[in-house]
Amino acid sequence: MCRRWDQPADRGPVPRTLPGLLRRPAPGAEGRGGEGGDGRRTVRHTVGRRGAAAAACLLTLSLATACENGESVTAPPPTGDASGTITVASGLDLTAGGGVRQRLIAEWNHRNPEHRAELVELSGDADEQRSQLLGALQSGSTSYDVVNLDVTWVPEFAEAGLISPLDGEIDLGDFIDRVADTATWKGNLYSVPFNSDVGLLYYRQDYLKGAGIPHLRGANAGWSWDDLGDTIDTLDKQEGLPASYLNGWTSQLDSYEGLTVNVIEAFASAGVRLTDEEGRYTADESELREGLDSLRDRAGEKRLLPRALESNEADSLADFAAGRTAFLRHWPYAYGVLRGALPKGSFDVTRLPGRAALGGQNLAVAADSPRGRWALKLIEFLTGPESERCLLEAGFAATRESAYSDSSVTCELADGAADGTEGGTPASLEEGEEVRPVPVDAAGRPVYASELHDALTEAESRPRTPYYGALTQVLQSHVHRWLERDFRDPGAVADSLDRELREVLKGH
Structure with a gap:
């Protein structure tokens, strides 16, 4: 069973009927991961929150300097062929079963016993996960081979040379157009859409x-x-x-x-x-x-x-x-x-x-991975048509058109991988807790799949910039304070936003 470190503070009562993924332990709880060669979830305390936040700030400063000088860092393509477990770093799986990503990892291990993978789940909200990943990749510790990035982080990680370019390695033809656009930066492919999201x-x-x-x-x-x-x-x-x-x-x-x-x-x-x-x-x-x-x-x-x-x-x-x-x-x-x-x-x-x-997440190969070639093969499997259909059936928004429209594409998982038992109880469920599957239509897709697909095709992308971390902090600080003050003086708020957004984005 997965244990998570550095949990966010509890914010109030949660109905007892809600699944365990909404029941959060006390702040500061820590877990130590074990060996993950069988595909089970593990968690490693690689970078403390303060250290990760400091690394994120340093990266922002270095990006600003590099871009003002017209410079950027390009990582080498993924060619490493070293042996060892392929480690995937990701945020928590919040679907009802709490484990479709884990089941896909278990399926990979079933098919590739000599190149096994493990899933490391990072706790905290998106901002904290970004800091953790930045700290880990900048440290050069090669802790992670594959990173599951929020779609807004791809330009930042690519510009800093923290993820490898994948040009010519992946065919994006089957991916939903707006989703596929999130995988690139400056005309180069740096990631592959894994699971999408839309409001x-x-x-x-x-x-x-x-x-x-x-x-x-x-x-x-x-x-x-x-x-x-x-x-x-x-x-x-x-x-x-x-x-x-x-x-x-x-x-x-x-x-x-x-x-x-x-x-x-x-x-x-x-x-x-x-x-x-x-x-x-x-x-x-x-x-x-x-x-x-x-x-x-x-x-x-x-x-x-x-x-x-x-x-x-x-x-x-x-x-x-x-x-x-x-x-x-x-x-x-x-x-x-x-x-x-x-x-x-x-x-x-x-x-x-x-x-x-x-919203959503894309998979990328860590630039320092000594197993880059096998990391790429794992990404190809995790984002393939069958895997995307599994993600859709579990409650994620699939990234491929075929998951919504091709009846020949089905989710086929081996025994053990299918129910997650190979990797133990999903981290976001409690022992004995009931998981009620999403209702499906005649084709076996979620009953809302058509509306979900249409929403994805017209979704609005958040700003794509290597300075996204600074941009979102500006928005959050000014807008939240304005909301708390009952919308007073929107003109002054707009003026402050305009000045500070121009400042944080001036490196372009």
């Missing part, structure tokens, strides 16, 4: 039905945040809502990457984009004011659950499951989690109003 809107069908509001799935062509606000207002006027109900909707608006995603969605819905495809700053003060107005329109009018300002993915999911809101902005994996927590037919999911942000 979706979950809703309490039982609440809406009682208010006479029709089923929303598939009926939101042109659906806007104004329409959602009107629906919430209609619902709030109804009698007979459960005592647990507090406000119309919730999201992830604490000061971390979740807030940045919500900001990007609000800005894009207003036609505001911060950078061009090369990462150059393109907005101005007036456009930023429009973006802030868009965010205020959806977060104001007493429709938003106040706890959203201190919520991450787990917190908002818990509030929705506890009946405190009728709507929830979240990621695809939430469907399987909610199905294990709520009565059948009580909730559903549809596309998010306006623009939805593209």
Whole structure:
């Protein structure tokens, strides 16, 4: 069983019916990983949080200097053929079963017993995981052979020479276009899309039905945040809502990457984009004011659950499951989690109003890996058509078109790999805990697969720049403070954002 180190602090009560992946231990809990040659999850405390954060800051400074001088670092292609376990570093698997990535690793080990792999799961939120990976790769310790990067990190890691170029190694023809775009930087391929993500809107069908509001799935062509606000207002006027109900909707608006995603969605819905495809700053003060107005329109009018300002993915999911809101902005994996927590037919999911942000992770070969050639082969397997179909069935957003449309592509895993028993109990489940599978259509795909695919094809990418770490910190600090102050003086906030974003992106 996987143990995780440096856990985030608990933020409040979580309904007991929710799966264990939402029950977080006390802050500061540490786990020591063991040998992982059989494919089980292991965790290594390679870099402390302060050391990783310092490494991240140093990288930002070195990138700024290099880019101002017109310089960048290019790593060599993956050619190493050393023996030994292929180590994959990744964030936590939050799907309902908590282990599809592990099952894929186990399947690789079943097929390649002489080149086994292990999965190392990094704890903490996305910002902390980025710091951990930067610290590990910059140290040159060769702890990791494959790194699972948030799509926004690819330019930063590529520019710093921390991941190997993969030009000519992978055919991206079957990958969804917008998803495939996240794998490259400056015209070169540095990563391969593993699992994608896109914002979706979950809703309490039982609440809406009682208010006479029709089923929303598939009926939101042109659906806007104004329409959602009107629906919430209609619902709030109804009698007979459960005592647990507090406000119309919730999201992830604490000061971390979740807030940045919500900001990007609000800005894009207003036609505001911060950078061009090369990462150059393109907005101005007036456009930023429009973006802030868009965010205020959806977060104001007493429709938003106040706890959203201190919520991450787990917190908002818990509030929705506890009946405190009728709507929830979240990621695809939430469907399987909610199905294990709520009565059948009580909730559903549809596309998010306006623009939805593209998320997800890409696999890359660590530049210092002595097993680069086999690391690449592992990536090819983990991102292949069959693996992507497995990811889709588990609750992730698959990155390949064939996973959604080709009936000949199926998820076939060997005994042991199929149920995860080869690697022990998934880290995000507890012993004896029930996992309720995602309901599927006649083709065996999740019932919401069509809407998920359409959302991915129109998703809004976050800014692509090697300075993304600095950009997201600027957005988080200014916007969260503005939200806490009840949207006061948006003009001053827009002015500060404009000045600081120009400064952090001036290296382009």
